[in-house]
Amino acid sequence: MFFASDNWAGAHPAINERLLKESTRFAAAYGTSELDLAIEQRFNEIFEREVSVFFVATGTAANSLALASLAKPGGVTFAHSEAHVIEDECGAPDFFSGMRMSPVDGPHGKMDPRHLVSRIARYPQDAVHHGRATAVTMTQATETGTIYTLDEIEEIARISHEHGLPLHMDGARFANALVNLGATPAEMTWKRGVDVLSFGGTKNGCWCAEAIVFFDPAMAKELPFIRKRSAQLFSKSRFIAAQFEAYLQDDLWLDLARHANAMADRLRAGLNGSNTARLAWETRSNEVFAVLPKATAKAAGEKGAKFYDWLEPKDMAEPVSEQDVLIRLVTSFATTPDDVDAFLRLVAAG
Amino acid sequence: MFFASDNWAGAHPAINERLLKESTRFAAAYGTSELDLAIEQRFNEIFEREVSVFFVATGTAANSLALASLAKPGGVTFAHSEAHVIEDECGAPDFFSGMRMSPVDGPHGKMDPRHLVSRIARYPQDAVHHGRATAVTMTQATETGTIYTLDEIEEIARISHEHGLPLHMDGARFANALVNLGATPAEMTWKRGVDVLSFGGTKNGCWCAEAIVFFDPAMAKELPFIRKRSAQLFSKSRFIAAQFEAYLQDDLWLDLARHANAMADRLRAGLNGSNTARLAWETRSNEVFAVLPKATAKAAGEKGAKFYDWLEPKDMAEPVSEQDVLIRLVTSFATTPDDVDAFLRLVAAG
Amino acid sequence: MFFASDNWAGAHPAINERLLKESTRFAAAYGTSELDLAIEQRFNEIFEREVSVFFVATGTAANSLALASLAKPGGVTFAHSEAHVIEDECGAPDFFSGMRMSPVDGPHGKMDPRHLVSRIARYPQDAVHHGRATAVTMTQATETGTIYTLDEIEEIARISHEHGLPLHMDGARFANALVNLGATPAEMTWKRGVDVLSFGGTKNGCWCAEAIVFFDPAMAKELPFIRKRSAQLFSKSRFIAAQFEAYLQDDLWLDLARHANAMADRLRAGLNGSNTARLAWETRSNEVFAVLPKATAKAAGEKGAKFYDWLEPKDMAEPVSEQDVLIRLVTSFATTPDDVDAFLRLVAAG
Amino acid sequence: MFFASDNWAGAHPAINERLLKESTRFAAAYGTSELDLAIEQRFNEIFEREVSVFFVATGTAANSLALASLAKPGGVTFAHSEAHVIEDECGAPDFFSGMRMSPVDGPHGKMDPRHLVSRIARYPQDAVHHGRATAVTMTQATETGTIYTLDEIEEIARISHEHGLPLHMDGARFANALVNLGATPAEMTWKRGVDVLSFGGTKNGCWCAEAIVFFDPAMAKELPFIRKRSAQLFSKSRFIAAQFEAYLQDDLWLDLARHANAMADRLRAGLNGSNTARLAWETRSNEVFAVLPKATAKAAGEKGAKFYDWLEPKDMAEPVSEQDVLIRLVTSFATTPDDVDAFLRLVAAG
Structure with missing residues (x-):
C-alpha cells in the first residue's frame, strides 16, 4: 500500500533489461554515443517534428535549466501558486535562471487565464523597477491531480505568446495526462503552443530519466553550456538513453x-x-x-x-x-x- | 581497444544485480529510505569515522557542491592549473560556489607546495580588492595519471590549514590511487588532513554513483539545501545507494x-x-x-x-x-x- | 509642485557646503580615510551602541547587500507584498542574496503578524523541498505612507526571533518615521529587535548617501567582501561620509x-x-x-x-x-x- | 605629496560648481531627467556616433556590467593577468557576468597578441567541457602605466573579432591615455574596434562619475535591466550627469x-x-x-x-x-x- 508518491516505486523490468544490455558495452561518453543520438531521433518521431533533447538528472533540473534557457535579466516567470517550481524545488528555478517565480492563482492547480493576464500586466517589458514578464510555466498533469484540457493549454499559450512569452510545460507526469486526454504528444505540446517541455520518465517506471525537449531547436542553442555548467551532463549519459529507449518502445x-x-x-x-x-x-x-x-x-x-x-x-x-x-x-x-x-x-x- | 576514457566502460555485473533487486521494491524517496541510511553507515565504516555523505549526479556536481559548501563571498580556491575543476567543468565550480579557481603550477598534475604558498600569499584574509584565499582542492589520482604520496597530501593539507583553508580532494579516480598507495581510505584522506572528498564510483564500474563525503559533519550542515537548490537530489536516490552497496561489498x-x-x-x-x-x-x-x-x-x-x-x-x-x-x-x-x-x-x- | 517622489528633490545647502570643503583635500580611498572612520563613530553615537556601517550607492543596494549578509542556501525572506524589495528593485535582493522574497499580506503596507506567522510556518528549517525561512524585512516608513508603531515593530521582531530569523528594516524613509513617532534611532531599531538597517539619506536631502547598519558587528563580518564583489565600494567613499556628516550634524x-x-x-x-x-x-x-x-x-x-x-x-x-x-x-x-x-x-x- | 592613487584626490571646482547648481532644482529621478538625456547626447558628440550610455557607481561596476552584457553561459573572458578585473575587483566581473576571467600574459600590462591567440584557442565555441571564449577586455591606460598604441588596440580588436568575440575597454584612466596618444575618443575606441567602454571620470577630477558606453546600441538592450538588478541605478542620477557635463565642457x-x-x-x-x-x-x-x-x-x-x-x-x-x-x-x-x-x-x- 505505497501511495506516498509515484517516485517510491522501483523500475520496470523492460527498462532494467535494457540497462543490463547496455552495461556490457563500451561507448562514447557525455551524450555522444550512437545510442544517445538514436534516442534523440526517437524523440523526433514521438513528437512528430525535429526537437532538441537534453537529458538531466532530476525533474527539478529539467525545469530549472529549461527556464534558464528562456531567462532575461530582471525576468519574471509565471507559474501556478502551488507549482513544483514554486513550492518544491528549494528555489532551484530561481537559482539557475536568475528569474523570479511569480505565483498565479487558479482552482486546483490550474492557472486562471484571467489571473495570468493580470499578473503579466504587472510586469511590462520596459518596467525596469518591477522586472519584466519573461516566461510562463504550466504543469501537466498538475500537482493536484487535475489535467489541463487541450483547449486550456492553448488558451495559456495564446496569452503567453500575445505577450511575447515562451511557454514551458513541467511534464513530470506528462504520460498520465496524455493518456487521460487521449492526445498525441504533439497535440498536447507544440500543436497547442508549448515551446519547451520537461519530459519526465522517473515517476512512470524509469529509475532516472528526465529530459528537456525544445520544440524549436533554435531556442536550445545555449543549453549544452547551461547543462554542463549546471553539472547535469552525465558521463555515462547512454544509461539515460537506454532507459528512454525501453520506455518509449512499443508504447510501454x-x-x-x-x-x-x-x-x-x-x-x-x-x-x-x-x-x-x-x-x-x-x-x-x-x-x-x-x-x-x-x-x-x-x-x-x-x-x-x-x-x-x-x-x-x-x-x-x-x-x-x-x-x-x-x-x-x-x-x-x-x-x-x-x-x-x-x-x-x-x-x-x- | 577502448582507451578513450574510463567513463566509456559500462557497469559491473555485481552492481547491475544489486540494481535489479532494488527495482522491484517500493521505498521512500529523496534519500530517506533504509537503504540510503544503511549506505551512509557503510561510509562511516569505510572511512573509520562518522562522516556525512551526499549522493549527486556527476563528478562535476560533487566538486562544485563540495566547494560551494566551503565558499565565502570574494573567495578564491586554489587548484592545479590542469585540474578538472579548472579545465573540464565549464565553470561549474565557479557557478555553484561563487568563488574563483586560481591555478597553481606543478609538474605533471601535482601542485608544487612552494607555488601553492606563493599563490595563497596573493590573497590575504583582509584583501577586499584581491579577494581572499578560501579553499584548496587537489585531485587524487591526478588528471595526468600521477598520484600524490601520503606525505605529499599531508604537506598540501598542512599548508592549507596553516592559512585557515579547508582541503577538498577530487577523487574521481580515488580507488585507483588508493590501491596504488596501498593505503586505507582514512589514511589517504582525513588522517592526512583532507576535509571534504568527492568520492567517485562512476569511472570504476558504477554507471552513476558519485558522493560528497565530509569528514567533519559540522561542515556539511548547508549541503542538504545546497544540493536540493542545485537540482542534485535524486527522487529515487536509493538506486545510487544500491550501486554503492555492491561497489563497496567485499572490496569489489x-x-x-x-x-x-x-x-x-x-x-x-x-x-x-x-x-x-x-x-x-x-x-x-x-x-x-x-x-x-x-x-x-x-x-x-x-x-x-x-x-x-x-x-x-x-x-x-x-x-x-x-x-x-x-x-x-x-x-x-x-x-x-x-x-x-x-x-x-x-x-x-x- | 513636485510631488512625484522625494528623490526628485536636489540636495540641502549644508550638505553641499560640506562636500565642497571635502573636494579640496586629498585623503585615503575606499573608505579608509579619517573622515570615513569618524562617521562610523558618529553612527555609534546616533544609535547609542557600537554598530558596523557600510556605505553603498543606492537604497536597492543597501537592502540587497543587507539581505545577502543574512542569506542561507535555499533561504526565504519575508516581506510585505508591496515592499520595495518585491515590487521595485527588479529582483536585486534575490540576485544578491540568492534568496526568494516571499510576500506577506497586511493592510496598507504593514505586515499582518498573523499572516507572517503562517507564511513562516510554510518554510520550516528542515524543509529541503520548500526552502527554509531565513530572514524578515520590514519597511519603515512603509511604501504606502503608514508607519509601524514601536510596539508593532517589536511584535514583528518577536515573531522573527522566535523562529530564529534576523530582522532587517528598509529605512529609505527612516527619518520620516522617526520624527513622527518621536522616538530615538535606538528605540525604533535594536531596542525593539531590528538587527540590520538600510539607513537612507538620499530621499531626505543628500544626493547620494545610503548606509547599511548592523547592530551586531559580528553579523557584518562578510559584508566588506560582499560589498566589494557587488561593485558597491566607492573609491572616493569619503564623499558619502561627508554628506552623512552634514546630514547628522545638529539634527539636520x-x-x-x-x-x-x-x-x-x-x-x-x-x-x-x-x-x-x-x-x-x-x-x-x-x-x-x-x-x-x-x-x-x-x-x-x-x-x-x-x-x-x-x-x-x-x-x-x-x-x-x-x-x-x-x-x-x-x-x-x-x-x-x-x-x-x-x-x-x-x-x-x- | 599624495601619490598613493589618483582616487585620493578630491573634485575639480568646475565640477563642484555644476553640482551646486543642480542641487537647487527638482528633476525626474532614475536617469530620465532632461539633464540625463542631454548628457547622453553629449556622449554621442564626444564619440562621433550614436552610443548608449549608462551611469554606474564605480569602475568595478562599469567593468562588471559591461561584461555581463556580453556574457554567455560557460563563457570565458580574456584579460591581461594584471588587469583590474582579475586582480582588484574581488571577483565582481565573474559574479555579475557569470563568466571566468582568463589571464593573458604580456609585458608591462599589455596583452601579447600571440598569447591572446593561444589562450582563445583553448576555448573553442563548441568546447562544452572547457567553456567557450566569449569576450576580450583590455585596459587603457594599463594598470602599470603603459598605453596601447592605436595599432595595438586594432590588433587586439582584430584577433577578438576574428574569433567572434566583442572587445571591451576598461577606461578608468581613459583620458590619460587619450591625451598621450593625441587621439580622439572615436579613434581610440570604435574606429579601432572597441565595442564597449568603461568610461571613467572619478580618477580624473569627478568625485563619482563612471559610465558604460556601447558603440552599438543594439548590444545595450539588456543593460537597463542588468543595471537595475545590480543595484546600480541612482535615483538622483542627474548628479552623475551634472559631473559629466562639467567634465566634458570645454575639454576640461x-x-x-x-x-x-x-x-x-x-x-x-x-x-x-x-x-x-x-x-x-x-x-x-x-x-x-x-x-x-x-x-x-x-x-x-x-x-x-x-x-x-x-x-x-x-x-x-x-x-x-x-x-x-x-x-x-x-x-x-x-x-x-x-x-x-x-x-x-x-x-x-x-
Whole structure:
C-alpha cells in the first residue's frame, strides 16, 4: 500500500533489461554515443517534428535549466501558486535562471487565464523597477491531480505568446495526462503552443530519466553550456538513453501511465462509494486527494499504508472538518489492484 | 581497444544485480529510505569515522557542491592549473560556489607546495580588492595519471590549514590511487588532513554513483539545501545507494581499481619496451600518456583503437617532435589483457 | 509642485557646503580615510551602541547587500507584498542574496503578524523541498505612507526571533518615521529587535548617501567582501561620509524630515477639507494618497503638478470609482508651503 | 605629496560648481531627467556616433556590467593577468557576468597578441567541457602605466573579432591615455574596434562619475535591466550627469588628464636624473614606477609622502635588489609641481 508518491516505486523490468544490455558495452561518453543520438531521433518521431533533447538528472533540473534557457535579466516567470517550481524545488528555478517565480492563482492547480493576464500586466517589458514578464510555466498533469484540457493549454499559450512569452510545460507526469486526454504528444505540446517541455520518465517506471525537449531547436542553442555548467551532463549519459529507449518502445510508457491512472480510478471509485471518506476534489491523473477521519487515516498508516497529509487549499468547496484530514494518494506503474483494495478495506473499516 | 576514457566502460555485473533487486521494491524517496541510511553507515565504516555523505549526479556536481559548501563571498580556491575543476567543468565550480579557481603550477598534475604558498600569499584574509584565499582542492589520482604520496597530501593539507583553508580532494579516480598507495581510505584522506572528498564510483564500474563525503559533519550542515537548490537530489536516490552497496561489498571497488591499474601497467610495460613509442612521463594510476609517431597513432585509430590526443604540457622533459603525437590511454575495470595486447601490437607494427 | 517622489528633490545647502570643503583635500580611498572612520563613530553615537556601517550607492543596494549578509542556501525572506524589495528593485535582493522574497499580506503596507506567522510556518528549517525561512524585512516608513508603531515593530521582531530569523528594516524613509513617532534611532531599531538597517539619506536631502547598519558587528563580518564583489565600494567613499556628516550634524536630518512631514500634513489637511478630493487612506509620513476626479488630476498635471497615478490596493475601504483616480503625492525637505497651497488650489478648482 | 592613487584626490571646482547648481532644482529621478538625456547626447558628440550610455557607481561596476552584457553561459573572458578585473575587483566581473576571467600574459600590462591567440584557442565555441571564449577586455591606460598604441588596440580588436568575440575597454584612466596618444575618443575606441567602454571620470577630477558606453546600441538592450538588478541605478542620477557635463565642457577632462600626465613626466624626469632612484620601466600615463633604496622610501614616507609598494612583476629587465623597493606613484589633476619637487628632493636626499 505505497501511495506516498509515484517516485517510491522501483523500475520496470523492460527498462532494467535494457540497462543490463547496455552495461556490457563500451561507448562514447557525455551524450555522444550512437545510442544517445538514436534516442534523440526517437524523440523526433514521438513528437512528430525535429526537437532538441537534453537529458538531466532530476525533474527539478529539467525545469530549472529549461527556464534558464528562456531567462532575461530582471525576468519574471509565471507559474501556478502551488507549482513544483514554486513550492518544491528549494528555489532551484530561481537559482539557475536568475528569474523570479511569480505565483498565479487558479482552482486546483490550474492557472486562471484571467489571473495570468493580470499578473503579466504587472510586469511590462520596459518596467525596469518591477522586472519584466519573461516566461510562463504550466504543469501537466498538475500537482493536484487535475489535467489541463487541450483547449486550456492553448488558451495559456495564446496569452503567453500575445505577450511575447515562451511557454514551458513541467511534464513530470506528462504520460498520465496524455493518456487521460487521449492526445498525441504533439497535440498536447507544440500543436497547442508549448515551446519547451520537461519530459519526465522517473515517476512512470524509469529509475532516472528526465529530459528537456525544445520544440524549436533554435531556442536550445545555449543549453549544452547551461547543462554542463549546471553539472547535469552525465558521463555515462547512454544509461539515460537506454532507459528512454525501453520506455518509449512499443508504447510501454503509455501502458504504464494507463495502469497508474486505472489504479487511481479504482481508488476514486472506492472512495466515492465509501461511507467514511470522500474525494477532496475531482482528479483525473494518478493522484487522488481524499478527506477521511483522522482516526481512520491513523489506523491505515499503522497498518502499513503510506501516504502524505496535504495542506488544505484555499479553494476547497467543502472545508476539511476538525475531525478529518486531507491526504494525498499517488498510484504508479507498480501499484496493484490488491494494494488499492487493501487500502479501501482499511478506509471502510473506519 | 577502448582507451578513450574510463567513463566509456559500462557497469559491473555485481552492481547491475544489486540494481535489479532494488527495482522491484517500493521505498521512500529523496534519500530517506533504509537503504540510503544503511549506505551512509557503510561510509562511516569505510572511512573509520562518522562522516556525512551526499549522493549527486556527476563528478562535476560533487566538486562544485563540495566547494560551494566551503565558499565565502570574494573567495578564491586554489587548484592545479590542469585540474578538472579548472579545465573540464565549464565553470561549474565557479557557478555553484561563487568563488574563483586560481591555478597553481606543478609538474605533471601535482601542485608544487612552494607555488601553492606563493599563490595563497596573493590573497590575504583582509584583501577586499584581491579577494581572499578560501579553499584548496587537489585531485587524487591526478588528471595526468600521477598520484600524490601520503606525505605529499599531508604537506598540501598542512599548508592549507596553516592559512585557515579547508582541503577538498577530487577523487574521481580515488580507488585507483588508493590501491596504488596501498593505503586505507582514512589514511589517504582525513588522517592526512583532507576535509571534504568527492568520492567517485562512476569511472570504476558504477554507471552513476558519485558522493560528497565530509569528514567533519559540522561542515556539511548547508549541503542538504545546497544540493536540493542545485537540482542534485535524486527522487529515487536509493538506486545510487544500491550501486554503492555492491561497489563497496567485499572490496569489489578495490579489485576493480587494481584491475584497471594492472591493465595500465601492462600498457606501460609494453610501451616501455617498444621501439616506436615511449611513455611521455611516468604515471601510476590507470592513465598512460604515450608519444608515438603520428602515422602509428593514425593507423591504430583506423583499426579501432579509441584514445584522445593530448595537449603537450609545458614541463615535458623531452618535447614531442613534429613527427610524433602525444596521446592519452585510459584503462578501466572492463579493459582486458587482450585489448591491451592488441593495441601494443598495433603500436609495434609502427 | 513636485510631488512625484522625494528623490526628485536636489540636495540641502549644508550638505553641499560640506562636500565642497571635502573636494579640496586629498585623503585615503575606499573608505579608509579619517573622515570615513569618524562617521562610523558618529553612527555609534546616533544609535547609542557600537554598530558596523557600510556605505553603498543606492537604497536597492543597501537592502540587497543587507539581505545577502543574512542569506542561507535555499533561504526565504519575508516581506510585505508591496515592499520595495518585491515590487521595485527588479529582483536585486534575490540576485544578491540568492534568496526568494516571499510576500506577506497586511493592510496598507504593514505586515499582518498573523499572516507572517503562517507564511513562516510554510518554510520550516528542515524543509529541503520548500526552502527554509531565513530572514524578515520590514519597511519603515512603509511604501504606502503608514508607519509601524514601536510596539508593532517589536511584535514583528518577536515573531522573527522566535523562529530564529534576523530582522532587517528598509529605512529609505527612516527619518520620516522617526520624527513622527518621536522616538530615538535606538528605540525604533535594536531596542525593539531590528538587527540590520538600510539607513537612507538620499530621499531626505543628500544626493547620494545610503548606509547599511548592523547592530551586531559580528553579523557584518562578510559584508566588506560582499560589498566589494557587488561593485558597491566607492573609491572616493569619503564623499558619502561627508554628506552623512552634514546630514547628522545638529539634527539636520530630523529637521528635514519634520519639514517634509509637515508639508504632507498640510496636504492632508487641505485634501481632507476638499470638496473634490479625499484621502485614500490615512498616512503619517511624507507620502499622501488621494482620490480625486480624473479631470481634476489631468488639469493639475497640465498646470505643472508632478505626481504618479497609483495602483489601487486590494484593501481600499472605499473603492476608487470610474470617474476618479488614485494618486500618490510625496513631499520632501525642499517642498514649500507655497507648492502645497498651489496644488491644493488646483484641486479645489476641480 | 599624495601619490598613493589618483582616487585620493578630491573634485575639480568646475565640477563642484555644476553640482551646486543642480542641487537647487527638482528633476525626474532614475536617469530620465532632461539633464540625463542631454548628457547622453553629449556622449554621442564626444564619440562621433550614436552610443548608449549608462551611469554606474564605480569602475568595478562599469567593468562588471559591461561584461555581463556580453556574457554567455560557460563563457570565458580574456584579460591581461594584471588587469583590474582579475586582480582588484574581488571577483565582481565573474559574479555579475557569470563568466571566468582568463589571464593573458604580456609585458608591462599589455596583452601579447600571440598569447591572446593561444589562450582563445583553448576555448573553442563548441568546447562544452572547457567553456567557450566569449569576450576580450583590455585596459587603457594599463594598470602599470603603459598605453596601447592605436595599432595595438586594432590588433587586439582584430584577433577578438576574428574569433567572434566583442572587445571591451576598461577606461578608468581613459583620458590619460587619450591625451598621450593625441587621439580622439572615436579613434581610440570604435574606429579601432572597441565595442564597449568603461568610461571613467572619478580618477580624473569627478568625485563619482563612471559610465558604460556601447558603440552599438543594439548590444545595450539588456543593460537597463542588468543595471537595475545590480543595484546600480541612482535615483538622483542627474548628479552623475551634472559631473559629466562639467567634465566634458570645454575639454576640461582633457586638460585635467594633461596636467596629471605632465606631473608624471616631471616625476619621471626627476627620477631619471636621480642618483638614488631609477624608473622600474617606462610609463606614459599618470603612473610612475620607481625602484629606490628601502631606506629612502621609508624616509620619504615618514616625511609625509604617500605611495604604495608594488609587487615586482615577472618581466622586470633589471630585478629589484634586496636593498631596494619597487613603488608606485600616481599623479592626478590635483597634483602640484611643488608636490613633485618636494618628493624628488626627498629621494635625492637618499
